[in-house]
Amino acid sequence: MKISRLHYPLPDDFEVGGPTVVAMGFFDGFHKGHQAVLQRAKTEAEKRGAKLAVLTYDHHPAIVYRKMSPHEQRYLTLNDYKMRLLADFGVKQVFLVNYSYNFQSQTPEDFINNFLKRFKAVAVVAGFDHTYGNKNIATMANFPKFVKGAFDVITVPSVNLDDKKVSSTRIRIELDSGDVDGVNKLLGRPFQTRGVIVHGEERGRLLGYPTANVEHSEYQWLPAIGIYVVTVEIAGKKYLGMASIGKNVTFSDVHPMTVEINLMDFDSNIYGEVVNVNWLSYLRNEIKFQTPADLIDQLDQDKTATREYLQRHPEIMD
Known part of the structure; x- marks a missing residue:
């Protein structure tokens, strides 16, 4: 698996060889919801003869938006482990982006032009609640109108367990209560x-x-x-x-x-x-x-x- 560590703006000579299907997300925890996104992207990549790629970030995006407590700055899956999980899943390319103020300040159109088009994406897959900039604008519901047909947009619905969404936040809460049995059901491991x-x-x-x-x-x-x-x-x-x-x-x-x-x-x-x-x-x-x-x-x-x-x-x- 190739890992490209990227910073906004991308260098002029940055290139990707061949088409990709890109799964977007932070993927902290690599839980069943994340796995559903990646599985859909993997299926699409195989169907299209494209490379399975992931766009993810080097630290919590929330660091840019607000002050976080030391406890909040911890991770369910540290980066090395997350990379191992992605490789085991069959991901061929990881675009590991530094999530900075300048990166998140891009308009959705700029993000698409500066990153996803340069990744040679033929399809982009993300969870229904994924955002890629201003949380009031850069939603998956709005994504197709910004993409304007440049590639296919695939939104993966919520994965639920016990009538509640599987999420990294839910896992953190259950870990803080000691419920590792419940956490493992959400992770599938x-x-x-x-x-x-x-x-x-x-x-x-x-x-x-x-x-x-x-x-x-x-x-x-x-x-x-x-x-x-x-x-x-x-x-x-x-x-x-x-x-x-x-x-x-x-x-x-x-x-x-x-x-x-x-x-x-x-x-x-x-x-x-x-x-x-x-x-x-x-x-x-x-x-x-x-x-x-x-x-x-x-x-x-x-x-x-x-x-x-x-x-x-x-x-x-x-």
């Missing part, structure tokens, strides 16, 4: 994060539950504080685990937020390994225990619940 194994305080080892401490990017959206069933991919192999997102409140009132995972049936030194964490199911909230013995009793129960989850869902290890 486990919610996945990526981090590096670093040294922690090693309290878990003293309790008989050694943990791998996973350091994530500050821009990674994580589930809410709590205990979860996870699998962890290390060097191409998958291991069952129970993960804690929290502040170790049993031992300190001022401990920073950490992600610690007890890997079951595993005993290897993995410091420095970059791992993928698949978040599967919420077990419980973080609890401040009166004694370490009380904590160990709860960890024993969590371990049993984690193994029972595997028995009910053996496919998680595939």
